[in-house]
Amino acid sequence: MPDKFGVPQEIYNDHRYVDIGDLPTGFGPYIEHNLFKLYMRPLCVRELSLLHMGSTIGPTGVQHIIRAVDMAISCDVNLLTEGDFEYVMAWLRMYSYPKAPSLVRWECRRVNVVEKVGRAFYEGPDIDTITHREMELRGLTLETCDAENNEIVHNAKTEIHNLDDSDLVMEYSDLDFPRIGTLAELHLLIDEKPDLEHHARLARWIKAGDTLKEKMEIFADAETLEQYIRIKECMKRYYHGVSETLKLRCRTCGNKVTHEARPDPMTFFADNSEKDILDIQYSLLAELKLQPNDEMPAKTLLYHHSCLAKDKQAEEERARMRKAVRGS
Numbered sequence: 001m002p003d004k005f006g007v008p009q010e011i012y013n014d015h016r017y018v019d020i021g022d023l024p025t026g027f028g029p030y031i032e033h034n035l036f037k038l039y040m041r042p043l044c045v046r047e048l049s050l051l052h053m054g055s056t057i058g059p060t061g062v063q064h065i066i067r068a069v070d071m072a073i074s075c076d077v078n079l080l081t082e083g084d085f086e087y088v089m090a091w092l093r094m095y096s097y098p099k100a101p102s103l104v105r106w107e108c109r110r111v112n113v114v115e116k117v118g119r120a121f122y123e124g125p126d127i128d129t130i131t132h133r134e135m136e137l138r139g140l141t142l143e144t145c146d147a148e149n150n151e152i153v154h155n156a157k158t159e160i161h162n163l164d165d166s167d168l169v170m171e172y173s174d175l176d177f178p179r180i181g182t183l184a185e186l187h188l189l190i191d192e193k194p195d196l197e198h199h200a201r202l203a204r205w206i207k208a209g210d211t212l213k214e215k216m217e218i219f220a221d222a223e224t225l226e227q228y229i230r231i232k233e234c235m236k237r238y239y240h241g242v243s244e245t246l247k248l249r250c251r252t253c254g255n256k257v258t259h260e261a262r263p264d265p266m267t268f269f270a271d272n273s274e275k276d277i278l279d280i281q282y283s284l285l286a287e288l289k290l291q292p293n294d295e296m297p298a299k300t301l302l303y304h305h306s307c308l309a310k311d312k313q314a315e316e317e318r319a320r321m322r323k324a325v326r327g328s
Contacts, residue, residue, distance in 0.1 A: 006035035011074045016041035016297075020091055023084045024160060024240040028168030029177050030079060039074035040088065043096035045301055046294035047071055048277050051269045059191035063184040065265045078181035083161070083241030085180050086263045090158060090242045096298045097270055098306060101154045104246060108145040110255040116141050121253060147252035157245040167238055170207075172230055177238065178204035183265075185212040205231045270302075280305045 002008050011017045017039040027036050043051075047068040054064035069088060070077035080088065113122040113130065116139045124130070135141065170176055182204055189212065190197045200212060203219040206227075222228070241262060248257045280301060284290040287308055 002034070004034070005037035006030070006033065007037050007039055007074050011039045014041070017074060020088075024087050024162045024242075025081055025084050025177070026163060026165070026168045028163065029081050029084075029170065030075075031169065033075075033079055035075055035079065037074075038088075040091060041072050043068070043072055043092055043298045044294060045277060045281075045292075045296050045298055048298055052276075055266050055269070059187040060184070062187045062265050065269070066180060066184060078179060080180045081177040081240070082180065082183065083177075083239070085183075085265075086241040087160065089263055089265065089268050093269060098299060098303045100270075101152045102156050102246070104149075104151045104153050104248060104259075106149050106151070106248060106257075106259070108147045108149060108250040108253060108255050108257075110145045110250065110253055111142050112145055112253050112255075113140050114143045115139060119143070145250060145253045145255065147250055149248070149251055151248055151251070153246050153248065155247055159243050159245065161240050161243065163238060163240045170234075170238070172234070174207055174227065175205050175230065175234060176207035181210075182212040182215070202228065202231050205234055277301075283308065 018041070020038055020040050023038065027038075030036070050064045050068040050071075054061035054066075054068070057064075066077055069085070069092065072092060073088060077085070077088075113127060113135065114120065115122060122138075122140050126134075130140075178201075186200055186204065189200050196216075199219070200216060203216040204212065206215040206218050208218050209215040219227070243260055243262050246259045246261075248259055249255070250257070281290075281292040284301070284304055285292065290304065
């Protein structure tokens, strides 16, 4: 039975759960659900398989990621706004994984000035002012880089976007914040009918209707543009959640890019397959006698495995040095 803050009593009895403090919405969207606190625990080993499944089976996979998050929080995950869900994911990643750089895959679209013969990049002092006529005379041309980069990023910056104190509660009675309860349906619809994506994202702001399909039908039946205009206003006014800023550099042309993006549930968490987890558990059992345990915090499992790998690498290096000394 939830208490006055909306927290079930059994959560207080589980030492793994902690009060994560305020949310980007300030809990305003949950007043009618009597939810004023959120307790969470770090992910366990058993959730890692769900996260991997969710990230690999296509658009239906988001439901597995949502379920994994639901297993680690004190409220029904479907109640959360999409922005608060982003914040919850960021908390889980921070406290469930050892700190590590991010691997970013991106394609450089910079247009460079290159030599027609040899394709070398032109780096003259007039690179920013050279005209097309001068380029022709010098044997130069424009060419899009198109390099596919796999870049290790150490300087990712996470920013929290909070609602203003005056906007903690939705002003319009017929509208509501998009909730996680319709997120899986949205992903499936975008995959099957991508031309309806814009309509679906707008319809998620409709308060009436339990499913995305029902909300879309209600939105389509509106006789005027008044509701559409108010939804567009709300999308800007009630923006909240998490964004990540990454500073990237193309390995081919040196193009420097600052990329800002909101977390994508399908790619946000580390990708450890079920086989990876079983292999890690086996190596820890063989080397450290740690018994497999689905309740073990994911961070503990991954940290122990990382330390074991580093120790084995160091021992191999010492063995090579001893062999080299004996052979000299």
